[in-house]
Amino acid sequence: MISELDRDFSVELSVVMPCLNEAETLAACIRQIKRTFEANHIPGEVIIADNGSTDGSVEIAVREGARVVPVSQRGYGSAIDGGVKSALGEYIIMGDADSSYNFEEIPVLLTQLRKGYELVMGNRFKGGVKKGAMPFLHRYLGNPVLSFFGRLFYNIPIGDFHCGLRGFNRKAYLTWGLKTTGMEFASEMVVKAALKKAHIAEVPVTLSPDGRSRPPHLRTWQDGWRHLQFLLIHSPRWLFAIPGFSLFVFGLILMVLVLPSPIQIGRFGLDVHTLLLGMTMVVAGFQALSLGIVSRIYAIKLGTKQPNNWTNFFTNGRIINTMIFLGAGLVLLGSFGFVYSFIRWEKQSFGGLDPSRMIRVLVPFMLSFLMGFQLIIVSFFISLVNLERINLVQQIVTPEANSSAESTVYS
Template identity: 35%
Template sequence: MSSEEPDVTFIFPSKNEEKTIAEVIQKAQKAAQQLGLTYEIIVPDNSTDATPQIATSLGAKVVTPDKHGYGYAYIYALRHARGKYIVMADADGTYDLEEAPKLLQPLLQDKADIVLGTRLKGKIMPGAMPWLHRYIGNPLLTFILNKFYGTNVSDAHTGFRAAKREAIQKLNLNTPGMEFASELLAKAAYLNLRITEVPITYHPRREGTQSKLNSLRDGWRHLKYLLILAPKFLYYIPGIAMLLMGIVLMLAAVLRANLGYSPGIHSAILGSMLTILGANLAGLGLLADLHLAKMIGRPTSRITKLLMKMSVEQAFILAAVLVVSGGAYTLYLFTKWVESGYRYLPLRGENALALALTVLGAQAAATAMAAHLLRRE
């Protein structure tokens, strides 16, 4: 290992991998020598077996993260990394580090910023990947990533990756668990980093070793993170759909329109609930989009840009119009009720419309203040 700043840093998170860590390190050394690159090997380790002693004896730098978690192990190790290029792989022997040159070549040729070793376009050895991961979990989460973030990858959750260190530093990675893989790609897509894949071979774990992956828990963590970073799909699309549907139902009830049935008070109540919930979701989408733009430096969506063209003063005027309209309509309905001798109360949706307008106005004012606060921070 060179004492000067190396060309490449290999990072192998480990926990009780004494049966495989030596082979992984030796293959990484061979790969670097094959390319003529200087290197360092960092092993973030929380083992209770001989893993750290074996790694140290082979020249690796062993660091002990102060917190547990797959993602946190990488984040902690990256603080110590000095290489221009970073290679990340599991220490369990399922990835063949002799294939590392395949991942490094696109970086060395400046054809990519991040390279993934895809198992699904490579070779998966018998018994290496459970059918649930191979045919359901990984493809589904990869599809969601591609759909939400505009990526075009086949294996989003591979544990074998390489990247330019300067690219990694731009991402401000902070997730502690398995969702680290989703965070890396989602943020890279937002920042328009170049992502490419190369086929690799995936091997089964050695007999007597144990996987740390929990399919349901870690799958949910991936999905949750992909949703959190996608306000368009989590908030805007369902919110705007509910808003429009709610308005149609309320107006149909008030105007006695024919929707294939005669909308009444129940349609109006449902419409008002959908309208308020839809507006609330759209407002949350606006705030989330502005926050993400500040947090990771990505551009805001077209919907957010359109909404933010409205100043606080203009938003307050709109809010005032909605509140006054709703209040005036409520007063009118109250007057009609009094004139009827407290016998007739409109039940075709007028009450629901009046109250919905009032709530929407209050929401618009509050959201506008919060949005412009985020924009000014």
């Protein structure tokens, strides 16, 4: 990785292209970038982040005057990250080496970077997708749907989450902490930049059919799922909280309806089977909500989320203790129900009991026991995560500050 001390500040822009056997199109891309540099008086460099090419791509890049950065770890994200960390420029523009992007549009992105935007996204749908440039499923299903989820989950007003032609401030990039190695790197960059409150702009760019005779590296379903999985994992609200709350409320409504006695709605008779279904939904919803709270607290620990009123409430020591005692009380209440049922069974000489009546008696106590047990476990786990976060904060404080009587540690 190039440090700030080692950088050549005469280089304003580094164009990084990931490369894995791109001999057919690589030379044309490098020449187009260099012509754009010259025509627009841009002090720049071309970096080829080679991911293990065996078709002569490295030799072509060297011959065309590009700088080759070998990246041993396979994957689109790994190649881009390796190229960026070796770049000399203040700004980075990344693009594919398959001749699908028009590098003459570099000045459009660079202008926005010079204005202070930390991430500038290209939008192929606004700039124009030429015939044959994007498969039908990608154009009308994959990209629109995944971009929609990105906007919904993270409130990011970007129309094309997966455009491969984009620019960013190198210094800002290094603070985003990108981790993924595959194609989902494209989504991670947008999400992490937004979570770090980066200033994001979007400009129209064009997409042309690539110039390769072989199939692209992109795998439609596998990479699409990895993009969606990443978007969900980093959004506890949509992965846990909203589904969990919906299950909890709907299950509770079902339980309230049929707990006193069976009901008839049109042709549908709802009885104890509906009661059991409602209890299952309540438990599942409560577990999902608990995981949503825990994952949000853990994300704060990792630095990918900011604290809010909910997390501050649930990490309060008094609230945690209250939840533990409340959980113990619910477990105790549920245990009384089991004892009552055993007594009823004993009075029947351990014979058969009325299933409908006993299920109606047992289900509320079973629910109390399960939710109480879950509440105790979650409370202790929050304590563990919160304790690690406090210790992490305390480690940041310098020894001199610790020895000062006037120093204050905020946890």
